[in-house]
Amino acid sequence: MKFPITLTVNGVPHSIDLDDPRVTLLDLLRERLHLTGTKKGCDRGQCGACTVILDGRRINSCLTLAVSHDGADVLTIEGVASGNELHPMQAAFIAHDGLQCGFCTPGQIMSAIGLVMEGHAGDDPERVREGMSGNLCRCGAYAGITEAVLEAQRKMANPDKPDLAKPDHVKERAA
Amino acid sequence: MKNFEYVRPATISEAVAAAAEPGAAYLAGGTNLLDLMKGGIVRPNRLVDISHLPGLDRIERLPDGGTRIGALVRNADLAHDGEFAKSYPAIAEALLSGASGQLRNAATVGGNLLQRTRCGYFYDPASACNKREPGTGCDARGGENRLHAVLGWSEACIATHPSDFCVPLAALDAVVEIEGRTGRREVTVEALHRLPGDTPEQENVLLPGELIVAVRLPKEARTFSHHARYLKVRERTSFAFAVVSAAVGLRIEQGTIWDARLALGGVAPKPWRAHAAEKIVEGCVPDAATFRRAAEAALADARPCGDNAFKIELAKRIIVRALTLAISETAERVAALPGSPFAPVAGALHAS
Numbered sequence A: 001m002k003f004p005i006t007l008t009v010n011g012v013p014h015s016i017d018l019d020d021p022r023v024t025l026l027d028l029l030r031e032r033l034h035l036t037g038t039k040k041g042c043d044r045g046q047c048g049a050c051t052v053i054l055d056g057r058r059i060n061s062c063l064t065l066a067v068s069h070d071g072a073d074v075l076t077i078e079g080v081a082s083g084n085e086l087h088p089m090q091a092a093f094i095a096h097d098g099l100q101c102g103f104c105t106p107g108q109i110m111s112a113i114g115l116v117m118e119g120h121a122g123d124d125p126e127r128v129r130e131g132m133s134g135n136l137c138r139c140g141a142y143a144g145i146t147e148a149v150l151e152a153q154r155k156m157a158n159p160d161k162p163d164l165a166k167p168d169h170v171k172e173r174a175a
Numbered sequence B: 001m002k003n004f005e006y007v008r009p010a011t012i013s014e015a016v017a018a019a020a021e022p023g024a025a026y027l028a029g030g031t032n033l034l035d036l037m038k039g040g041i042v043r044p045n046r047l048v049d050i051s052h053l054p055g056l057d058r059i060e061r062l063p064d065g066g067t068r069i070g071a072l073v074r075n076a077d078l079a080h081d082g083e084f085a086k087s088y089p090a091i092a093e094a095l096l097s098g099a100s101g102q103l104r105n106a107a108t109v110g111g112n113l114l115q116r117t118r119c120g121y122f123y124d125p126a127s128a129c130n131k132r133e134p135g136t137g138c139d140a141r142g143g144e145n146r147l148h149a150v151l152g153w154s155e156a157c158i159a160t161h162p163s164d165f166c167v168p169l170a171a172l173d174a175v176v177e178i179e180g181r182t183g184r185r186e187v188t189v190e191a192l193h194r195l196p197g198d199t200p201e202q203e204n205v206l207l208p209g210e211l212i213v214a215v216r217l218p219k220e221a222r223t224f225s226h227h228a229r230y231l232k233v234r235e236r237t238s239f240a241f242a243v244v245s246a247a248v249g250l251r252i253e254q255g256t257i258w259d260a261r262l263a264l265g266g267v268a269p270k271p272w273r274a275h276a277a278e279k280i281v282e283g284c285v286p287d288a289a290t291f292r293r294a295a296e297a298a299l300a301d302a303r304p305c306g307d308n309a310f311k312i313e314l315a316k317r318i319i320v321r322a323l324t325l326a327i328s329e330t331a332e333r334v335a336a337l338p339g340s341p342f343a344p345v346a347g348a349l350h351a352s
Helices: A025-032 A088-095 A105-118 A125-131 A142-157 A169-174 B012-019 B033-038 B075-079 B082-087 B089-096 B101-106 B109-113 B166-171 B219-224 B275-281 B288-298 B310-327
Strands: A003-009 A012-018 A051-054 A057-060 A073-075 B005-007 B024-027 B046-049 B059-061 B067-070 B175-180 B183-188 B211-217 B228-233 B244-253 B256-265
Touching (some): A088 A105, A105 A125, A105 A142, A125 A142, B012 B024, B012 B046, B067 B082, B075 B082, B075 B089, B075 B101, B075 B109, B082 B089, B089 B166, B109 B211, B166 B244, B166 B256, B219 B256, B228 B310, B256 B310, B275 B288, B288 B310
Parallel strands (some): A003 A073, B005 B046
Antiparallel strands (some): A003 A012, A051 A057, A051 A073, B059 B067, B067 B211, B175 B183, B175 B211, B228 B244
16 A cells, blocks of 8 residues: 655655555655665664654654655755755854764754754753753763854854744745 | 554544554554554554644633643643643643653653553563563563552552653643543543553553543642642653652642642652642641651552662652742743752752
8 A cells, every 4th residue: 555645855845655654754764765864873762863853843753654744844954054054053063063973963953953943942051951852972972062052042043044043944945 | 563554534533433443553643652663562453643633732721710732732832832831830840851852842642641651671572561461470570670660559560650741630630531432531630540450451441442632621720830840850860751750739828738739750550649648738837847747648558569669768758849849939930950859949948
């Protein structure tokens, strides 16, 4: 049995005939759409490496079925930069050494963008740490990650490009 | 993961009909169910995807002063609803003390109530577990059980109920609205979950195919908004299940506690309402000795099931601490570390 779904990923619409209802959103992104920036760490919602922004909210893509998201809008790490210009969160992770091996980084960045969009952490480092607790970094780059999120949060609050903080900026660019 | 038939009903009645068959399971946020399916712990033949059912994602203020929360409201949306958090601060704090930002964005109200225990032996197909496979035994009894139950457990099962959200719901007399093939019925959150006895596989009173459609808070629940806390001890300060937790609501007028609500998490196979302790503090002026007596009463029937005797004293101290913190007026905003006992204590009565 086929399960036809449409998904907009990083502004690009896709029509997909799923051949198996067990395919998670993570596996769809990586194995069918070849967007391998989103990482499979624990595959159980514990590490956050698979974090994407689904319809404007950060979620663990390993814990949701693709078939359940017909018509959804997905933003992954591949979609956050504007051409050669990094997203402020990406730039801040580099500036503050918010990574070492880099495996958790796409999930960290997507989670951080989602956290800033949620707007509950503000410039409080404790709230940022709490808000990022769903992303594990086994290299232990947490101090740099917190600094990066705080800096990017300030830039996203006062952007040169006012639509930069929103996931649909990608869609607008593609249109 | 075992393959399954995927069904997406358009209405509640279609959903109930589709889920009535043996081997069917409802899919909402999926944050617990997909984890269980990946591990082969739960193997449904059919998934009934209710995540698109209309009308179940609303938070409604009822004419009688109560609040009705649709079963598909996401944990994060409920916790961050300003009016809701102001009216039921212990519920908002409990929600924000649980899981991670990503999980709270996906997990639903109904799913939270029906989430399964995190007992490691339940999750390990190579271990004996009466809950997973009735009659096979319980490897937790002689195993790593320092986080297991001290109240309500049986020889067959010592697992705890993992929900934070359910703890203040039980304290505040929340009611679960259930849709089934014969119509709608209601049970209190306190009566929703069963104790394990000899049948730990039967975790709640829902009949096959029954669907939770809403949780309702009675009008009295908001009378505790000025003196309410959720306190949660965990092995790390964020993204961990409770070792012990307590939800407290007090109605204080002219220095006297007229009404008290208390429930515990992490200590029993279900959210544990402490009625006897409530009675002890009602009518009293807040006082450390009274709070300690209440805590003793709450844990009077507790006994360790293994290496977890420490939880009994820990639960008593958390009760005293939560009652003590609740005397102070509820903060405008949930603390940076929700539910954490390590947050600074301002203006509180010192218990000991």
